[in-house]
Amino acid sequence: MKTAEVQQLPKTSGLVLHKAAQYDLLLWLLTLGRERNFRERALGLANLSPGESVLDIGCGTGTLAIAAKRQVGSNGRVHGIDASSEMIRRASRKASKAGTDVAFQTGLVESLPFCDGSFDVVLSTLMLHHLPGTLRSQCAAEVRRVLKPEGRLLAIDFGTSPGEKGIVAHFHRHGHINLSEMAAIFRGAGLQISESGTVGIGDLEYLLAVSPCCDASAEQGAH
Structure with a gap:
């Protein structure tokens, strides 16, 4: 069974949640009591x-990563990273209790601690709205880097309108990020948007994006 790898990280301008014991309750509230359906x-x-x-970025307390491991099976591998050491410790305890082999470690989405082309799938759920504009672009570039050719990204986040009041606005200082903004960010990193729409829970929206089958610059250099 893998244990959590907790390291001292450089300071980030993204929002880092430290109250891991309250995180699962918060997620339940933000998904309108439908956290299992959301997962x-x-x-x-x-x-x-x-x-x-699979890589789950901003994995929180690890529930989605653990569920993903069950789907990819013993021959698959799942890593979860989060900037919060408290989240990573709680995620590791969850995985141990569930008897699930998931590697959790602290890490920043703007500097992913993995080699190029490491993953078939990257998951980003309810995380991008925590990042200011510059970090969103850096995160997208890192996602593109660690995806294998034709690897895919699933991004889910809140589509809250600017100025809207409510539980999302209360808890998240970086506000909303709607579908058009998400699409622009990941297109800018070189990913191809294959699908997008509403999740069907609250105002959650999603997009699927695919990494090109080959590096365009490398292809041009071959001619």
């Missing part, structure tokens, strides 16, 4: 297959 919907959209390698 099942997310994994359905990701369309994971046995043997795939």
